[in-house]
Amino acid sequence: MKARVTVTLKNGVLDPQGKAIEGALKSLGIDGVDSVRQGKVFDIELAGADKAAAEAALKAACEKLLANTVIENYRVEIGA
């Protein structure tokens, strides 16, 4: 089973890297960019086929390590 975990900064948390990327995009002349927020994507391969168990394991992974919930939100998507 494949899963994707996306970790993003919470609203209101300053993202200097996103700001720098936003500035670079604007200087490249790419139009219509209002703002950029940088995040992280984890593609994870899971053993077993139990979707509920996988979801629980990934939630634990996010809470314990992948995200720091002081500043970050996470989203878990489980594929086939």
Add this chain to the structure above:
Amino acid sequence: MKAAVITFPGSNRDGDVAKALKQAGAEVVHVWHGDTELPQGVDLMVLPGGFSYGDYLRTGAIAGRAHIMDATRAHAARGGYVLGICNGFQIACEAGLLPGILVRNANLKFVCKRQHLKVERNDTAFTRAYAKGQAIDVCIAHGEGNYITDAETLARLEGEGLVAFRYADAQGNVTPEANPNGSLNGIAGIYSPGLNVLGLMPHPENLIDSLVGGTDGRGLFESLVGSRKAA
């Protein structure tokens, strides 16, 4: 005073902090991150500076989940002293020993320079050799030293006097210009509610010998060891 300095993969200031502690009169033992128990009779656990696990994921995130951190949390819960310097502060936050998190410096630059700090209080085991409000001259060297936390936690830290050090000018004035990384309220270091855990971004262990330009860092180690009393 018996101190245990923990070495993580990528720690690189463990030798310097051990030297500072020995100079102040402490007995120092070295502990590996994969160990699960502390040596007998340890009073102080030190999380040294460096770049544990190459700063992968988030600074201090992986080291904060190392086996030895269970023993460190138990030591802190018993009232034992814990000192986290630079990457050690980041590890302490990730391990839940201290609230908040250190994120990328607001100006996106790795800052490596001399820096004055204002000592907020001198009635703790870490600062009794300093004067309250004293400006001490130490070093900073970090890319992720921007301390942030939620408004409620910040209010608690300020209300309970848990801010240990703030970035300041040479006269001890805490100003936006003296803040090198965008930290909230100029915070350079914080205590746990029991005042037995201290995390700070600056490196007091860099300034312990006049040969390298200053000795203001010695006060912290001498405070801990008890070899120097009130300034």
